[in-house]
C-alpha cells in the first residue's frame with residue numbers, strides 16, 4: 413500500500429468501527445445529530461453564572477476613538493478626592509497625562525468635603541494644574557441634629573467657595589443614609605436644607621445631586637433581577653424591603669427641591685437616576701428648566717437603548733453633561749467616546765459585566781451635539797459662578 417492508501421484505509425477502518433459501536437457509545441467517536449432536545453439538559457447545565465463568559469461571534473467593524481473629537485469636561489469624577497471614594501491615590505501628573513491623551517481638558521472632583529480636607533484637594537490638584545481640575549464641596553451630615561444646622565451649612569458652603577469649590581455635591585446618603593437622632597431617615601426635601609439650596613443659587617454654583625439608585629436595586633435580588641451579580645457582590649446596595657422609601661418617592665423628593673429652588677442649577681447625576689425610563693426624565697427636563705443631567709456610570713443603561721437615547725440627546729442637547737464616575741484612564745474615556753461618536757454595534761460598556769449582562773451600541777452623535785455635551789453645557793453652568801462674594 414502506498415502512503416496515501418494506508419491513510420485512506422485507516423480512515424475507513426476508523427469509520428467502520430464507529431458505525432459498529434455507535435449504537436452502544438453514541439458519543440465516543442460519532443455524534444449522531446438528533447432533532448429533539450436532550451431531556452437531561454437541565455442536569456447537565458452546571459456551568460456557574462460567574463464562570464460564564466461567552467465570546468460574541470458577531471463580526472463587526474470596530475472604530476477606536478482614543479481622543480474625543482472636541483475637548484471634554486468630565487463633570488463626574490472622584491479621582492484623588494477628599495473622601496477616598498476611588499481608593500488609592502493616583503499621582504496628579506499621571507492623571508493629567510491620561511487626560512491629555514484622551515483630550516480631556518478638565519475633571520470635576522465631586523467629593524471634596526469641606527474645611528481642611530477640601531483645602532488639601534485645592535492645593536494638590538486645583539492650584540498646581542490651572543484649568544485642569546475643579547472641586548465640589550459637601551455637607552457635614554453629622555451636624556444634622558444641630559439646632560442651627562441650616563446656618564452652619566450655609567457658612568460651611570461659603571467657606572468652601574472661598575477656598576475654591578465650584579459646586580455642591582450631594583451623595584445618595586441624603587435620602588438613603590442620613591438619619592436624625594431618632595433614627596429616622598431624613599427626606600431629600602427636608603426644609604433644613606432649603607437655605608443651602610438657596611445659597612447655591614445666590615453663589616451661582618450648581619448642586620450635583622445623586623438620589624436613589626438603579627431600579628433593579630429596589631427589587632428583590634433573585635432570578636428576575638438584571639443586576640443580580642452586582643447585588644450579590646454588594647448586598648448593601650439593595651434598597652429592597654429594608655425599610656427604605658421606594659425609588660419613586662425619593663425621585664419625587666428630589667424633584668420637589670428642584671421645583672422649589674428655581675434659581676438654583678441642579679445637575680441630576682446618573683441621568684437623573686432613572687436612565688431606565690427616559691420618558692420620565694424627559695418629562696422632568698421639560699418641567700424644570702434648572703435641571704441638567706449627566707451620565708456617569710450610566711453608559712451601560714443608555715448604550716443598550718441607542719435609538720431612544722439618541723432621541724433624548726437630540727431633544728436635550730443643551731441639558732446633558734459629560735460625566736464618567738470612573739477612574740480617569742484613557743481606555744475608559746475611549747470607551748465612552750466610541751459610544752457617543754460612532755455607530756459601532758454590540759460592544760462592552762466600560763466595566764462590563766459589572767452592571768448587567770448586555771452590550772451597548774454607539775449613538776453616532778453629530779458634531780453640534782457632541783461639542784455641547786463634551787464641554788459647552790458644562791462651561792455655560794460654570795460661567796454662572798459669582799465667586800466668593802459674601
Ligand SMILES: [Zn+2]
Nearest residue numbers: 488490708737
Ligand atoms: Zn459618583
